Amino acid sequence: MSNISGIAASSGIAIAKAYKLAAPDLSFDKKKVEDVESEVKRLSQALETSKEELEKIKSNARKTLGDEHAEIFSAHLLVLSDPELINPIEDKIKTDNVNAEFALNETATMFIDMFKAMENEYMRERAADIQDVTKRVMAHLLNVTFPDPALIDEEVIIIAEDLTPSDTAQLNKQFVKGFTTNIGGRTSHSAIMARSLEIPAVVGTKTITSDAKEGDVVIIDGIDGVVILNPSDEEIATYKQKQADFEKQKQIWAQLKDEPTVSSDGEHVELVANIGTPDDVAGIINNGGEGVGLYRTEFLYMGKSELPTEDEQFEAYSSVLEQMGDKPVVVRTLDIGGDKELSYLDLPKEMNPFLGFRAIRLCLERDDIFRTQLRALLRASTYGNLKIMFPMIATLNEFRQAKVLLEEEKAKLKNEGVTVSEDIEVGIMVEIPSTAVIARQFAKEVDFFSIGTNDLIQYTMAADRMNEHVSYLYQPYHPAILNLVNNVIEAAHAEGKWAGMCGEMAGDSIAIPILLGLGLDEFSMSATSILPARTQIKDLSKKELATFKDELLSMGTADEVEAFVREKTNQ
Amino acid sequence: MSAEKTITITDSTGVHARPATVLVNKAGSFASDVTVEYSGKSVNLKSIMGVMSLGIPKDAEIKVVASGSDEEEAIEAIYEVIKKEGLGE
Numbered sequence: 284m285s286n287i288s289g290i291a292a293s294s295g296i297a298i299a300k301a302y303k304l305a306a307p308d309l310s311f312d313k314k315k316v317e318d319v320e321s322e323v324k325r326l327s328q329a330l331e332t333s334k335e336e337l338e339k340i341k342s343n344a345r346k347t348l349g350d351e352h353a354e355i356f357s358a359h360l361l362v363l364s365d366p367e368l369i370n371p372i373e374d375k376i377k378t379d380n381v382n383a384e385f386a387l388n389e390t391a392t393m394f395i396d397m398f399k400a401m402e403n404e405y406m407r408e409r410a411a412d413i414q415d416v417t418k419r420v421m422a423h424l425l426n427v428t429f430p431d432p433a434l435i436d437e438e439v440i441i442i443a444e445d446l447t448p449s450d451t452a453q454l455n456k457q458f459v460k461g462f463t464t465n466i467g468g469r470t471s472h473s474a475i476m477a478r479s480l481e482i483p484a485v486v487g488t489k490t491i492t493s494d495a496k497e498g499d500v501v502i503i504d505g506i507d508g509v510v511i512l513n514p515s516d517e518e519i520a521t522y523k524q525k526q527a528d529f530e531k532q533k534q535i536w537a538q539l540k541d542e543p544t545v546s547s548d549g550e551h552v553e554l555v556a557n558i559g560t561p562d563d564v565a566g567i568i569n570n571g572g573e574g575v576g577l578y579r580t581e582f583l584y585m586g587k588s589e590l591p592t593e594d595e596q597f598e599a600y601s602s603v604l605e606q607m608g609d610k611p612v613v614v615r616t617l618d619i620g621g622d623k624e625l626s627y628l629d630l631p632k633e634m635n636p637f638l639g640f641r642a643i644r645l646c647l648e649r650d651d652i653f654r655t656q657l658r659a660l661l662r663a664s665t666y667g668n669l670k671i672m673f674p675m676i677a678t679l680n681e682f683r684q685a686k687v688l689l690e691e692e693k694a695k696l697k698n699e700g701v702t703v704s705e706d707i708e709v710g711i712m713v714e715i716p717s718t719a720v721i722a723r724q725f726a727k728e729v730d731f732f733s734i735g736t737n738d739l740i741q742y743t744m745a746a747d748r749m750n751e752h753v754s755y756l757y758q759p760y761h762p763a764i765l766n767l768v769n770n771v772i773e774a775a776h777a778e779g780k781w782a783g784m785c786g787e788m789a790g791d792s793i794a795i796p797i798l799l800g801l802g803l804d805e806f807s808m809s810a811t812s813i814l815p816a817r818t819q820i821k822d823l824s825k826k827e828l829a830t831f832k833d834e835l836l837s838m839g840t841a842d843e844v845e846a847f848v849r850e851k852t853n854q
Numbered sequence: 855m856s857a858e859k860t861i862t863i864t865d866s867t868g869v870h871a872r873p874a875t876v877l878v879n880k881a882g883s884f885a886s887d888v889t890v891e892y893s894g895k896s897v898n899l900k901s902i903m904g905v906m907s908l909g910i911p912k913d914a915e916i917k918v919v920a921s922g923s924d925e926e927e928a929i930e931a932i933y934e935v936i937k938k939e940g941l942g943e
Contacts, residue, residue: 357872358872365901367897368901368903398906398907406907406909
């Protein structure tokens, strides 16, 4: 047995067999082959088996992700029947008397290099498709297992270097009980996805892929960030108890599911959830969320080969609005670019993506993309309580320009005879320090603020949150952050507007008392954090916390802040 | 003898994976040899990698050529797919 510690990314306990999602060993020797006919046959069999697998993956993807996402596998299947690929491999076997592995590798490499050399980013990425597909064939030639999350049909815990958004999108909750990775933090994509899937996850273990072997029994403790390999019977018993306790705790939280969020002195705040797709709405309803505080629309654009159409977007937005009824739904317009790439847009590579051409900057430049999204939103607006939020606003002019485009599309739609809601609130995400500093000026023009702490912290501290060497600077309780947050809340209230927060900080048990005391109106978090937060707030007095404000804002370090809050709230 | 048609691509992302898949499947359903020419290069339209390797962008002019027993039907069917997919005209 051994214990490995990591970052608790999604709470809960899971016990199951390890399933390593890592590259298999595909090394081979060049061999001379006499019986070329049976070698060609061996190749055909490997191709057939690969096709059968891809058909299975495709039909799974169709069920879990929809037709659009399944289409990529149609292209993969075509590669396996491509005469321009298969014929040269067979010829090579026959004329050079070489083994199928060697012939496949030679031919595939030629194509991969050709695609890699292309100028267009989108075409370069196709090299990875060919690589994926030919690797699968190679694995069958060599008789080694090719790991694939969509093929899993027994209870497992996934072990991987990292999981991409599309990896996590392929996970089937029925079989995947949890996952653990070498890299990542609480705010990385895989962690956010784990919380929205409600499966336990421990990330950032650094070494799990080399520590764990395929088939090892693994315990994932997503509460304390621990992974245990091949546990003893006692350990299994201990963790089964912890799992049961966690379930019991969840039931206690569940009692507050249909209650409003009220502090001990009777003040109401709103607890809402961050979502990525219409499917996430079920999680909000199960966890008693009072609305959607951040609908990330990027997922509509990612993992595809082209921009989503207006109708496709309308379907998604109206579905979320309809499911939420009269509860508020804050939709953030496209936040893409920078580190979140869309290959089909062929955006320029940047030295400094977080400070680059992304979000509203890209949308104002490519207003064709932006207008399509705005039209889809406006058309959906009659289905519920829509609020529109622009991301990465750095200047008042950006907000004004975005709003002009919105008004223009609204006028066009009305001319076309489409009904559009008349009371859509339009606000901004506050994640750039310049905006937080002059929030007072913004408050006169926007309908609301939502503070995006993940980015606000990294911009204020000038520290890339993905860079492990400077991750110590990612300090949500830093007094600089608290002063900016306070400034935004005060500015909103001075103009009779509301202020929310949609970063990870809003669901943090140390931050919640601080934010409640500063007067934050809306807390948007992962759906599974809502009930614990509601339970915590029930026992907090907003009036008392407000008296700590001046003291907290004048502190010098994040540690002082944390120690102070722990003492005052018995944590 | 052969049949051919020149088509202008209007889709804003060019001939990308999904429509290429549809085109290759369609071409594969005919006995004739089918090729597509763009920018001086000609590839087998029954080959997904061949088609993708052309990297056909928006506004490109492509020429589809079919030769064989069902060449006329092949050209007609492929042109229909291109229009139906909103790829070009």
